[in-house]
Amino acid sequence: MKKKVLLMGASGSGKTSMRSLIFSNNPASLTSRLGATIDVEQNHVRFLGDLILNLWDCGGQDAFMDSYLSIQQSTIFQHVGVMIYVFEVETRNMEKDLVYYKACLAALKKFSPNAAVFLLVHKMDLARGPKLETLARKTKELKEASGDAEITVFGTSIYDESLYNAWSRIVHILIPNASVLSRHLAKLAAACSAAEVVLFERTTFLVIATSTPPPPPQIASSVASASSSSKTNGHTSVGTSREDEDEVDPDPHKMAPTRYERTSELIKAFKYSCARVREEFHALEMELPEFTAVLDELTRNTYVLIVVHDPTIGTRCIQHPSLA
DSSP: OEEEEEEEEOTTSSHHHHHHHHHSOOOGGGGGGOOOOOSEEEEEEEETTTEEEEEEEEOOSHHHHHHHTTTTHHHHHTTEEEEEEEEETTOSOHHHHHHHHHHHHHHHHHHOTTOEEEEEEEOGGGOSSOHHHHHHHHHHHHHHHHTTOOEEEEEOOTTSTHHHHHHHHHHHTTOTTHHHHHHHHHHHHHHHTOSEEEEEETTTOOEEEESSOOOSSOOOBOBTTBOOEEEEETTEEEEEOHHHHTSOOSOTTOOOTTHHHHHHHHHHHHHHHHHHTTOOOOOEEEEOSSOEEEEEEEETTEEEEEEEOOTTOOHHHHHSGGGO
């Protein structure tokens, strides 16, 4: 089963860097070596065995964009499951970017009317003003430009977990049985007396499903010093900073709203560190006063993270629930 994903936006907006970070396991520090995308680069990414993401990274130079919207329009915009359009937060050509975006939105509506649309306000680490205010202003501008089209906006940066939050939400809607997976994870959590169970895709470490009900659709603006969770207002929202999130809470078991994407980011960084010393990452076990956690292979395509707050339950009981 193939799902076509369009990755579009102006040249230099960071499309190829984010694709490299998520799907090629390259660290953010190496993305500066990547060259500009010429025309369209297609990648077939196997995701969860039978699901294949047909990722079209479209070059953002004006000549290519004009071609996509004229002679290549039916080829580019047909059979699309998701369109991801990337806007650089501090671009000097926002007016021109919006012209191209509106044209792409119109072509998408014509050839793939049921496609989901995600807008990424990227390079949030370079925002000159307050991060949350900047995201709110950009979101309002993009919503007005989108007319009656249903959109979801994320603030992202390659230097923190916000990118994993956005891409986890994106691939989640492409998984046909995500709700069934969540029900099974809830049963596993009950069997292990776990506070939470999270399922990750093996290669990208994007979140596939969790045992806890997902929150309402939200926007997470997250930058090097301000990673955010959000409150929803339709498809627009205002987030809270990491500093607020990291304030001392009297409940030691209260789980951070950005825990999923932070875990994705940290494990990917750890896997890269292992690769540098020619070691392979297999599993992770942690026993701390506040919780016990086990991250291990579940299937050949997935990893599962099980978090337990009960101090009397050890890692062996988590790995073998019948012993609990």
